[in-house]
Amino acid sequence: MIATGLKFIHIAAIAIWSAGLICLPFVYQQRGDIKTENDLHRMHAMVRFFYVVIVSPAAFIAIGSGTALIFVQQTFDAWFSVKLAFVGAMVVIHVISGLVILKVFEVSGRYPGWRYVAVTVITTLIVTAILVVVSGKPEIDPHAFWADLFTPGRLGELLQPHLEPFIFWARP
Ligand code: HEM
Incomplete structure (x- = not known):
């Protein structure tokens, strides 16, 4: 029962965290279309809210519930280390994404199209890799x-x- 509840929380939080990291570069890229200072401030406030109030707490809940699951499920297998390596990559992307928010909404800030495509593809591949490892639980x-x-x-x-x-x- 505890494990089921924790897994429910874990997967719900992961869905929000992963979706947030995947769609943030798309939002950053919209910055190029902004013409007025008023629109820039509104978008900046919206993105900060999304990152600080939704995506980051989801990441904390995902990691906290996952850590609790380690003890409840006794997950001490090699595939789990592979999963955690990919989770580490997600954390790096999360932190870099936060640093981008600080830069991209400056008056001279820009977010190039190639970066939007590259970050979206890499993040999607990492999330997919985690889901494949966790679903398959390969014997390593x-x-x-x-x-x-x-x-x-x-x-x-x-x-x-x-x-x-x-x-x-x-x-x-
Ligand atoms: C530090 C972060 C994380 C920790 C400590 C963690 C830990 C765990 C643990 C211990 C389980 C139970 C495994 C088992 O059935 O024995 C689990 C399940 C799961 N995790 Fe994570 N996790 C983390 C992050 C993630 C992320 C980022 C994703 C996806 C992007 C993810 C996806 C899943 C899924 C889908 C399950 C359900 C697997 C199943 O029931 O077969 N986890 N996690």
Whole structure:
């Protein structure tokens, strides 16, 4: 029952978050058609409202409900790591989208058509990839492509050359 409720919230929030990220570049692109300062301010206020009051809270709810689902469903499979890598890409797009709002509504602001097409295509591909991974839950054997990654102590060995300067600095 808890899992069903959480999944309902998760999927509803994801639908809003994904749709918001996919359609925001289209809205940014409309900025080029704006002629008067009054219209510019109205559109700026509308886009900020959409980003701050609708899309960002949906992202928080999606991530929060997803995190709760990890514990309820015991999702500790390799496909889930692949999903989270794609979710990371969505978060990067979300943050960049917020930074675009700060720039595109300046008086000299523009949002080129190629960028609108590129961001829409990339975001759609990432969301589709997540849905494919989550629906298919493919069996992925990490040992098949990196055999010793999960042996105890291996992560420390891999990171040691990069962390050595900091460890040395922190030693008494
Ligand atoms: C940090 C973000 C996220 C976390 C921690 C998370 C976590 C989870 C977990 C633990 C489940 C249950 C998996 C299971 O059945 O064992 C789940 C289900 C699901 N997630 Fe996410 N998720 C996140 C973001 C997303 C995003 C961005 C999407 C889509 C764009 C997504 C789509 C789905 C779907 C469709 C399900 C239902 C899968 C099913 O019942 O078969 N999730 N999520």
